[in-house]
Amino acid sequence: MASVxxxxxxxxxxxxxxxxxxxxxxxxxxxxxxxxxxxxCGKSTALRMIAGLESxxxxxxxxxxxxxxxxxxxxxxxxxxxxxxALYPHLTVGENMGFSLRxxxxxxRERAERVRAVARTLGLDELIDRKPRELSGGQRQRVAMxxxxxxxxxxxxxxEPLSNLDAKLRSEMRAEISDLQARLGVTTIxxxxxxxxxxxxxxxVAVLREGExxxxxxxxxxxxxxxxxxxxxxxxxxxxSILRFAVEAEHRRLAxxxxxxxxxxxxxxxxxxLLGTAEALVGLRPEHxxxxxxxxxxxxxxxxxxxxxxxxxxxxxxxxCAGSAxxxxxxxxxxxxxxxxxxxxxxxxxxxxxxxxxxxxxVAVDLDEAxxxxxxxxxxx
Amino acid sequence: xxxxxxxxxxxxxxxLFLFPLYLVIANALKADEEIVNQPAKPPLPPTLAGLSAVxxxxxxxxxxxxxxxxxxxxxxxxxxxxxMLAFALHVSNSRLGNALNAVILFGLILPTPVILIxxxxxxxxLSLQNSFPGLVLFLCAYYAPFAVLVYRGFxxxxxxDLIEAALMDGASYRFIYWAVVxxxxxxxxxxxxxxxxxxVWNDFLNPLVLLGPLQGNTVTVGLYRSVGQxxxxxxxxxxxxxxxxxxxxxxxxxxxxxxxxxxxxxxTK
Numbered sequence: 001m002a003s004v005x006x007x008x009x010x011x012x013x014x015x016x017x018x019x020x021x022x023x024x025x026x027x028x029x030x031x032x033x034x035x036x037x038x039x040x041c042g043k044s045t046a047l048r049m050i051a052g053l054e055s056x057x058x059x060x061x062x063x064x065x066x067x068x069x070x071x072x073x074x075x076x077x078x079x080x081x082x083x084x085x086a087l088y089p090h091l092t093v094g095e096n097m098g099f100s101l102r103x104x105x106x107x108x109r110e111r112a113e114r115v116r117a118v119a120r121t122l123g124l125d126e127l128i129d130r131k132p133r134e135l136s137g138g139q140r141q142r143v144a145m146x147x148x149x150x151x152x153x154x155x156x157x158x159x160e161p162l163s164n165l166d167a168k169l170r171s172e173m174r175a176e177i178s179d180l181q182a183r184l185g186v187t188t189i190x191x192x193x194x195x196x197x198x199x200x201x202x203x204x205v206a207v208l209r210e211g212e213x214x215x216x217x218x219x220x221x222x223x224x225x226x227x228x229x230x231x232x233x234x235x236x237x238x239x240x241s242i243l244r245f246a247v248e249a250e251h252r253r254l255a256x257x258x259x260x261x262x263x264x265x266x267x268x269x270x271x272x273x274l275l276g277t278a279e280a281l282v283g284l285r286p287e288h289x290x291x292x293x294x295x296x297x298x299x300x301x302x303x304x305x306x307x308x309x310x311x312x313x314x315x316x317x318x319x320x321c322a323g324s325a326x327x328x329x330x331x332x333x334x335x336x337x338x339x340x341x342x343x344x345x346x347x348x349x350x351x352x353x354x355x356x357x358x359x360x361x362x363v364a365v366d367l368d369e370a371x372x373x374x375x376x377x378x379x380x381x
Numbered sequence: 382x383x384x385x386x387x388x389x390x391x392x393x394x395x396x397l398f399l400f401p402l403y404l405v406i407a408n409a410l411k412a413d414e415e416i417v418n419q420p421a422k423p424p425l426p427p428t429l430a431g432l433s434a435v436x437x438x439x440x441x442x443x444x445x446x447x448x449x450x451x452x453x454x455x456x457x458x459x460x461x462x463x464x465m466l467a468f469a470l471h472v473s474n475s476r477l478g479n480a481l482n483a484v485i486l487f488g489l490i491l492p493t494p495v496i497l498i499x500x501x502x503x504x505x506x507l508s509l510q511n512s513f514p515g516l517v518l519f520l521c522a523y524y525a526p527f528a529v530l531v532y533r534g535f536x537x538x539x540x541x542d543l544i545e546a547a548l549m550d551g552a553s554y555r556f557i558y559w560a561v562v563x564x565x566x567x568x569x570x571x572x573x574x575x576x577x578x579x580x581v582w583n584d585f586l587n588p589l590v591l592l593g594p595l596q597g598n599t600v601t602v603g604l605y606r607s608v609g610q611x612x613x614x615x616x617x618x619x620x621x622x623x624x625x626x627x628x629x630x631x632x633x634x635x636x637x638x639x640x641x642x643x644x645x646x647x648x649t650k
Contacts (some may be wrong), residue, residue: 053545074551086542090564100550102560151550 001187002064002077002154003029006049009059011045011211019045021211022059031179032188033216034202036195038234042211043191047157050189053353062156079148080157085140085162087132094119094128097146118150121180139170145180156181156188162197173198195235199223205232229377232283238316239281241345249275254282254367256343258322261299264367268291271372273380275298280380283371286316286348291355292364299365305355306344315353319345319363405626408619416615428603432623441624444603449628449636451513451588451599452581455520456574463525463573464566468558472544480532488526497590504591511593518579519591528573535569536562571639575632582629600625 005029011020020042027033035043048054050061054074061068068076079100080250094100094115101111119125122142132140141161148156156161157181161177162170171259178201181188192198198205199219206216215227226232232240245254245261252268252275254261268274307318320342347363355361408416409431410424435441466485472476500519501510507517539562547557585601592599598606604621 051549053549073549078549080546080549082542082546084540084542085544086540088543088561099547099552099560101545103550103552103556147546 001029001185003027003062004155004187004189005060005062006046006050007060007062009046009049009061010057011042011049011054012057018211020049021206023208023211023213023215025206025213027187027189029187030185032178032190032203033199034190034192034198034205035208036198036202036205036234037208037214039193040210041208043193043208044159045211046202046208047080047159047189050155051078051157052076069113070217070371076120076155077144077153078155078157079151080159081144081148081152081161083165084160085132085144085161086142087140089132092129092131093124093135093143093146096132096143097124097150099147100151114150118146121149122146123378137165138173139263141173142176145177149180149184156186158190160192161190162192163194167173170197177201187198196237199235205235207234209234226283226379228372228379229281229283229373232373234256236285237355238286240285241289242281242283242322242373245280245282247274247277247280254280259301261301261365261367267334267370267372271380274372277374279375281365281373281375281377283373284345284365285369286346288366288369289345289347290364290366291317291347291349291353292362294362296362297363299367301345301347301363302362303342303361305357305359305361307357308355310351313349313351315349315355317347317349317353317355317361319347319361321345321363385445402626405619405622408615409623411616413614413616413621418517418621419562431614431620434614434617435620435624438601438617440598440607441600441621444598444600445624445628446584447513447597448599448625450482450576451517451520454517455524455581456578458517458521459525459528459577460573462521462572463528464532464563464570465558466525467529467536468554471533471536472554482529483512485526485529488523489530493523493586497586501591510591513592516588516591520584520587523587524577524580528577531573531576532569533567535566539565568639573637575636579629603647 004025006023006025008022008024009020009372010018010022012018023046025033035046037043045054047217049056052061052068052071056069056100063076063078088099091099094112096116098106098111098381099119101114106114116125119128122145124139124142127135127139127143127377132143135143141164144161144333165173174197177190185322190197190201199222202219204216205219205222207214207232215222215231217225217227218320222231222235226235229242233242243256245256245259249264252263263274274280292298299322301319303319303321305317306320309316309318321344322342349355374380398616404420407422407424408420410427410429411422411428412428414424470482503513504510504515504519507515509518543565544557544560547561552560563604583601584599585605589602589605592602600621604625607618607621
């Protein structure tokens, strides 16, 4: 297997649009790295540059320590699973999987044996003579995997391979791909816009936005310590609620409209810069907010329940907070207009919670776990 | 009500198209004087006199042989050349490719009579005048732009991923053309074969001028030459028409299913 290094890799089109800007990323031998980001962030372009399907405008690409910028894609010893699976509709499952071996003039007998072996591994041995149109989505996905595996490449590239599957199958295939990758130990770069896929599959996750790498870290690290406001709001489902507060340094508290939140000492000790700023964007994960009783003291926001999503194990309650504090979530996610009405927060409550839309409530805030960003979106330290 | 009107329109339109065919079939099975007096009357009782005279005369058989040879060679050549060219233009995506595409499409708007004399001169220069290869090469060049247009339209519906996946597997463009693209182009090929096949089969002017009388007639030229200066045997004329159009009708019916698919492909994603 091989490592993959991207050093200041840039893709700029003739029109001057930069799809990827100075991307630097090291993928270790045998590692599974997920490139994640919203549509148009350049993740697929980055993958296609590694595959050799797009030229690199600037920077260097190394696979197994060798510079690959000008090497033809089939000489890079990589295999790619496409979002559409790219199965040849006129060929059978076996012929699809053995296509690269046919191109490589591998003797027919050896080809058949290798196809059978890979089909067995993927549970496709019964389907080997079927055409792609006779397969389910999951089976097609497996054939696409088989076609990549049979080449025994140094690197797997996967471009949103699960996006055409339904939710249940997607979850099954996530586990299957992770398991297969672990068994084969092949260096894998996986592209997705689904952050659940990114968090559950990646050894490390690289977050991209508008062609620029925002952060690369292990999933939990990314969740706990986002490098900036974009990563904070992109990672996590439901996403982090972000509220804009004025910092009242003399009172050591945050203020927005009638809401006042005292900043705990440990938070100030960890982020001394907080008192030096006039305004802060406070990121609150649903699990760090709680529906509180009216009589309860401590940091809390008053609000009105606007939506309830009961998932069985948990209930997510959307609360519109009272006061003039502005929600910054939309700006953080790259949206153009803020949410109408007051700032919204999402609270994770127990599955048995009985909140109803329109009901007044108090939301207890655990500022110890909150994330603080300056108005530019950089973390306050 | 709307459905009934639609059905009525369909019946009228079908009748308009089928009536000439009925006239040919009915009159091919009637005697000469009956055709002149009552051309639309059904052939009751039918007679095979006209058909036997035409077949026994040998003219139509020779014409059929020539037409099959010219049409078969032309459409086979068009299929290979146009599909390869369309694939090359599809993957090249360069300025030169786009310019070439525009030049090829320009060929669609040129009427044959305008270029017939220069073409004759070119063929004469190549010593291909009054020969089957000369006529086939010209017809191929003349109808290929249309075929390229059909193939390019269809290629737009072939996912780019298929070609890229094959490239990553180490396949050359030639291998991709034969092993991946050409099998997928089957519906477009059926359309090209049917449409250009009918055009070439029905072509009258080009064989008349470029082939000349010495090489024998195609069915269309033979039909024209079977009309006498002072008298016309309508029974034999209609029989000739029937024999001349039967192969095209059969060809169309065999490829009909693919033909329709080829025409609508590319219309949706």
